[in-house]
Amino acid sequence: MDMSTFMQGLTTALEPMNLLWIVIGGFLGTIVGMLPGLGPATAVAVLIPVTFGMDPVSALILMAAIYYGAMYGGSRSSILLNTPGDGSAIAATFDGYPMARKGMAGQALAISAVASFIGGLIAVAGFILLAEPLANFALKFGPAEYFLLMLLTLSAIISLSIGRMVKGFIAMLIGLMLSTFGIDTQTGVYRFTFDIPHLSEGIDFLIVIIGIYAVGEVLYNLLTIDKQKKEKKKIGKVWFDKDQWKRSKWPILRSGPIGFIVGVLPGAGGSIASMISYTTEKQISKKSEEFGEGAPEGLAAPESANNSASVGAMIPLLTMGIPGSGTTAVMLGALIMLGIRPGPMLFESDPGLVWTFVNSMFIGNIVLVIINIALVGLLVKILDTPAKVLYPIILLLAFIGTYTLSYSAIDFFLLIIFGYLGLLFKLFDFPIAPLVLAVIVGSDMEQNFRMAVLSSNGSLGVFFQSPISIGLIILTILSLFYPLIMKLIRNRKRKHASEQRKGA
Amino acid sequence: MKAFKIGMPIFLILLSVFFLVGSLRLPKANLGNPYGPLYFPIGVSLLLLIFSIIYFIQELRKLTEDNEAIKELFSGRTPKLIGITILFAIGYSLLFERAGFLLSSIVFLGALLFLINGPKKWITNLVVAVIFSFISWYAFSEMLGVSLP
Amino acid sequence: MKKIILLICILFLAACSNSASGGNDFPTKNVEIVAPASPGGGWDLTARSVQKLLNDNNLVDANINVVNKPGGGGEVGWQYIQSKDAHNLAINSSLLITNNLLGTSDLTHKDFTPLATLATEWQALAVPVDSEFKSLEDLMNQFKKDPKSVKVGVGPALGNDDHLSFVQAVREYDVDPKNVDFLVYEGGGDVVTALLGGHVGVVTTSLSEVKEQHLAGKVRILAISSEERVEGLEDVPTYQEEGLDIVFPHWRGIMGPPDMTEEEIAYWDEKLSEMVKTDQWQEVMKNNDWEGFYKNSSETKKFLEEQTKLYQDLVNDSGLGQ
Known part of the structure; x- marks a missing residue:
């Protein structure tokens, strides 16, 4: 890297106009990201027409700011209302929502903003130092490696349902089943489309998320709505305390790099990154039983990971011109319209643009953490709204959010079905996350498995060929059996200790 | 209530049988391995069937245990509340593209508020329904450029 | 006065008819x-x-x-x-x-x-830059020898132009396209990643997906489906120059x-x-x-x-x- 181009980029990014775009984009992104069902991809897509006719550098800065803003905003609704706006915000419901229920909504929002900020900074630093080697590393991921990565994600999520394994598996299998709906990519065969053209592209996982989380949550709350007294809900402080920080510090620092690396892999992204970092933290934590009950580190880790993943996703886009996620695909389209073609030549042909952009990510994260912390006080007021008014409004927003996905009211019926399924899942104490994650990764998992087998002419040995594959297999086994191994070790230690005591 | 509790595993078993039959009847591929598109759905639905049966047996054993949430479902006006909410949602889905966003949303939100918040607070209900529908229409359609019907 | 009003009216009418295009x-x-x-x-x-x-x-x-x-x-x-x-x-x-x-x-x-x-x-056929296939003919002869020996990357769906233009090319060499192994990726970008990573032997995709990579010396485009060579890629031959009667x-x-x-x-x-x-x-x-x-x-x-x-x-x- 060349220091002068870096500094030049920093000055361009700090130009008042560009700074203004960062603030506007970050703010808009945060707002849009908060709405159920509106994630970064939609946020960037609906704002594309605005960038027409803009200076390319400013357009890129604006789009990136919207993207990060939506990532920050996405977890707001996860924490306050248990309604994630996007796949990458799901893990924030695990401990964020319990925290809010315990009257620590303010602290939760603050921790998540700070965790996102640190995660983002780690990733920007990673971008500056490692963009090219990581882009080359990502190329090593073939179908076999992708399949194993998806497998690791699913096994990580299954390991979260300890104590209700059967239900966890059922939830995951339903999700996998749903992911087969639509055209089979490898052969063009239609599966479970019931002659509805709308279903040929499969079920959008966002409908499943909005249905099961937002609609399901509303229906579930209707059960007790008449009993919810008008007690003033405790909101708690708007800043976290020392103990919470102490618990979150290391998880945040560990999850940043994890998220960054997963984010660089095209097609993986924030959902997988946040899930893997959450389970990692849960498994190595000494207080793992507190995870899911409102452990601050259980919120901080995935928040750090998903934000750094969104920065990581820029690497394949800018270094190779390859979009790794829905959002970056939309950004690529818009950039092409503006006459920029990201790719291997961009760093040489237009270094000013690249380094301005990198610096804008850095500044953007600073701006966003300020916006989001300033918003904490305002956002927790949402909880002051009487539930009987709030829930109908959430329902309406869920419908609008669904409509923006594909502009069709047919999706509403799917939304209702998944809403009802969400209610049943809650009533019968089924874990929801395995289902949603399985819908997100299921189709990629199947297709990559088949591509891997096809490319090795039918041999399953392809899954054990590369060092990356073997690493992933080991991680998968660890994620499933780590809790068991730890238990064994602990038992042995205890035995050992008691024996020693006896001896003494 | 017992019927409802055992209904879930039975529903899951039926669902997996439906998927299994559907998977077996999937068309074969003309390209590559003709059974390529079938393996995964068949495997998944078979596993789903097995786990549903295990779940069924587990539930049979503890059929007499109480489940607070399910008890809640059958108490007071709850079943009616949920049923009508879902009916309203279906009505909204049918109305949405015919009556346009603004009108159908005001009706939907208003109806829900009258149902949940109660007719006594009709002023709040009316105000919230109209103002909120209008704000969301303005925000999405005018500011974000989402083409709403 | 009347005249002025009349004039205004005429002008107005003229303006109207003008804006309504004839x-x-x-x-x-x-x-x-x-x-x-x-x-x-x-x-x-x-x-x-x-x-x-x-x-x-x-x-x-x-x-x-x-x-x-x-x-x-x-x-x-x-x-x-x-x-x-x-x-x-x-x-x-x-x-x-x-x-x-x-x-x-x-x-x-x-x-x-x-x-x-x-x-x-235009459609392009591209191989990694270190591929043994230096020309379209090399590649097609290999397909003729063993259609399954080279995996073809395509996306996002079979039956699209990327896929069908390839079908048109191989059948000119009397290779049955049904015998070729296609790996179908989610999008054009993924196809290029797969090519760069060496996970497929050749990709068929739109020219724009691989143009930059070709210029950067990371892939080699063997042929383009246009009538004449494309500006900026003068070193890449067309299908017609390679002896196939294809403009796609x-x-x-x-x-x-x-x-x-x-x-x-x-x-x-x-x-x-x-x-x-x-x-x-x-x-x-x-x-x-x-x-x-x-x-x-x-x-x-x-x-x-x-x-x-x-x-x-x-x-x-x-x-x-x-």
């Missing part, structure tokens, strides 16, 4: 351009470019909106304009033909009024609902032909690596008929036929 009462309301895809995709950006250019150059005397109707590979959006009038246009491409041939849609180009073919991209455009166009009147067709012919002449359109094409491919309504109709015949043939040979 006294024609069309358009009478807002014009809608349907992008049968989500915002941000190729069809959406085409629709938005057309909208912007018609607006900026004051070509159409009405508001123009872009409406996204994604689903079913264009089916949902196209079905939507079928029942509308001449104020509702939709972007199309060869999917309009192939969807029907692949049995996924009942619609054909005959169910609409083709208005124009706007531009085209990956075109996109615009169409209206069925039963448009002569006047309405003439109106859009005039406006769209003016639009493609603007400098801005040249720039849009340059940014997207498109080439001028303008055909007016009647030419497009004839073109679509020829294309349907060709695609019918290719789909049958590919093994995807119904």
